[in-house]
Amino acid sequence: MRETLGSLPWPPAAHRGLDVLDIGCGEGFYLGTLAGERRMEAHGIDLSASAVDLAARRYPAVHWFVVNADRGLPYADASLDLALSLTSRRNAPEVRRVLRPEGHLIVAVPGEDDLLEPREAVLGDRVRRNRVDSVLADFAPFFTTQSHRTLKRIVCLSPTEIRDALAATYRGARDSERQRLAALGTMDVTLSYELFLFSPLP
Numbered sequence: 585m586r587e588t589l590g591s592l593p594w595p596p597a598a599h600r601g602l603d604v605l606d607i608g609c610g611e612g613f614y615l616g617t618l619a620g621e622r623r624m625e626a627h628g629i630d631l632s633a634s635a636v637d638l639a640a641r642r643y644p645a646v647h648w649f650v651v652n653a654d655r656g657l658p659y660a661d662a663s664l665d666l667a668l669s670l671t672s673r674r675n676a677p678e679v680r681r682v683l684r685p686e687g688h689l690i691v692a693v694p695g696e697d698d699l700l701e702p703r704e705a706v707l708g709d710r711v712r713r714n715r716v717d718s719v720l721a722d723f724a725p726f727f728t729t730q731s732h733r734t735l736k737r738i739v740c741l742s743p744t745e746i747r748d749a750l751a752a753t754y755r756g757a758r759d760s761e762r763q764r765l766a767a768l769g770t771m772d773v774t775l776s777y778e779l780f781l782f783s784p785l786p
Contacts, residue, residue, distance in 0.1 A: 601622070601623035601624045601625060602622070602623075602624045602625070602665040602666055603624070603625045603627075603663060603664045603665050603666070604618070604619075604624045604625065604626050604627065604664070604665065604666045604667075604668070605627045605628075605629070605657070605659065605664050605666070605667045605668070605682070606626070606627070606628040606629070606667075606668045606670070607629060607653050607657070607667060607668065607669045607672055607673070607675075607679070608629070608630055608631075608653065608669065608670065608671070608672020608673060609628030609629060609630045609635070609636070609639060609648070610630055610632070610635050610639070610672075610752075611635050611638045611639050611642070612628055612635075612636075612638070612639025612640075612642055612643050612646065612648065614668065614670055615628045615639075615643070615646060615668065616628075616639065616642060616643030616646055619643065619645060619646050620643075620645075624666075625647075626645075626646040626647065627646070627647045627648075627649070627659075628646055628647070628648045628649070629648075629649045629650070629651035629653060629657070629658075630648075630650065630651070631650065631651070631652050631653070632650075633650045636648045636649065636650050653672070653673055653675050653678070654673055654675055656675075656678055657675070657678045657679070657681070657682050659682040660682070661681055661682065662681075662682070662683065662684045662685065663682055663684070664682050664683050664684065664687060665683075665684055665686075665687050665688070666687060666688050666689075666690070667679050667682070667683060667687070667688075667689045667690070668689075668690050669689065669690070669691045669692070670690070670691075670692040671692055671693060671694060671752070671777075674691065674719070674722050674723070676722050676723045676725070676726045676727070677726060679726070680726035680727065680784050680785070683784050684784075685784060685786070686783075687783070687784060688730070688781060688782065688783055689723075689727060689780075689781070689782040689783075689784075690779070690780070690781055690782075691719060691723070691779075691780040691782065692777050692778065692779050692780075693715045693719055693777065693778050694713075694715065694776065694777060694778075695734055695735075695736060695776025695777050695778050696712035696713055696714045696715070696776070697712055697736075697774050697776050698774065698775060698776040698777065699749055699750060699773060699774065699775070700712070700774050701771055701772065701773050701774060702741075702746045702749070702750055702765075702768065702771070702773055703750070705764060705768060705771075706746075706750065706764045706765045706768065707750075715778060716732070716778055719778065719780060720780075723780075723782055725785075726784065726785055727782035727783060727784055727785060728782065728783050728784075728785055729780060729781075729782055730781040730782060730783050731780070731781045732778065732779070732780050732781075733778075733779050734776065734777070734778055734779075735776070735777045735778075735779055736774065736775065736776040736777075737774075737775055738772050738773065738774050738775070739772070739773055739775060740770060740771070740772055740773075741770065741771065741772075741773045742770050743765070743766075743768045743769065743770065746765070746768055746771070746773065747765055749773070749775075750765070
């Protein structure tokens, strides 16, 4: 994701900076990190009050709000330069409304083999889910696709890290699944994401 952000036309230091919105910001890691590296007016929204509270404590320079993005975005028309939707819900019409004509949207969704190993061990699920077509269909009426790439790597995760990774994407484990998760040891895990860069249609 940082590589894609680095390729965007960031303004010079004397410029006002970019107005950036992270939709479904969670605990604020991505936006908080970017705000510490780039000149920007950063806003993060999430439906979880506890996640927003944690983000505000960790990154006090960013503006954090509890918002249901499915219903609407509390920003004026054409008021933002960049929107991020990183493994979160997708409200394409609203994102298009709040982006400036020269703005950009970055969308990330889990790849078809993301967390394949622990999903099989804990959830009994080795199905590969290709989300590319659904993302393109959601945004095609409002955006042009500038780029699409697959990011993938295999990492060795501890049981705690596996639990956190599964909880972030596959919520609501049953008792039997929690028992299997507790019995897991350290294992190699595939991390895979589909990353899209969009620009608004006129």
